[in-house]
Amino acid sequence: MTRAETLAVARSYLNAVESGTTAELRRHLTTDFVQREWPNPMSPQGASRNLPEVLQAAEQGREVVADQVFQIATEAVDGDRVILEVNWSATLRVDFPDAPTGTRIRARVAIFLQIRDGRVASQDNYDHYLPG
Numbered sequence: 001m002t003r004a005e006t007l008a009v010a011r012s013y014l015n016a017v018e019s020g021t022t023a024e025l026r027r028h029l030t031t032d033f034v035q036r037e038w039p040n041p042m043s044p045q046g047a048s049r050n051l052p053e054v055l056q057a058a059e060q061g062r063e064v065v066a067d068q069v070f071q072i073a074t075e076a077v078d079g080d081r082v083i084l085e086v087n088w089s090a091t092l093r094v095d096f097p098d099a100p101t102g103t104r105i106r107a108r109v110a111i112f113l114q115i116r117d118g119r120v121a122s123q124d125n126y127d128h129y130l131p132g
Helices: 001-021 023-028 051-064
Strands: 029-037 047-050 065-078 083-093 106-118 119-130
Touching: 001 023, 001 065, 001 083, 001 106, 001 119, 023 051, 029 051, 047 051, 051 065
Parallel strands: 029 119
Antiparallel strands: 029 047, 065 083, 083 106, 106 119
């Protein structure tokens, strides 16, 4: 794939995550997809998820946040690897210790994607949540 094609896959994938539908998300991921989420306030222990677990987490996530937005600040491609620096925001649907329902939360996120055959094969997330 060309650099432009690889970036298009990554951007389309983020749009699918924003959409919140598991069917849209599923079509962007390989069957052996793995996501590693490093510890952060939303996931204090971090997590490693396979495809079924990611789809289930996406369903559960829709109960926690709404109106997710990913704004790419920086993007880089190295072969089939995409590195994104992203400004993420979403509205809480539930209360958190320092943020009640309805609060718009924000994070600066580093996302590392491995692209294979036009789909995302793996993802590593490093999320830094910003003060309200």
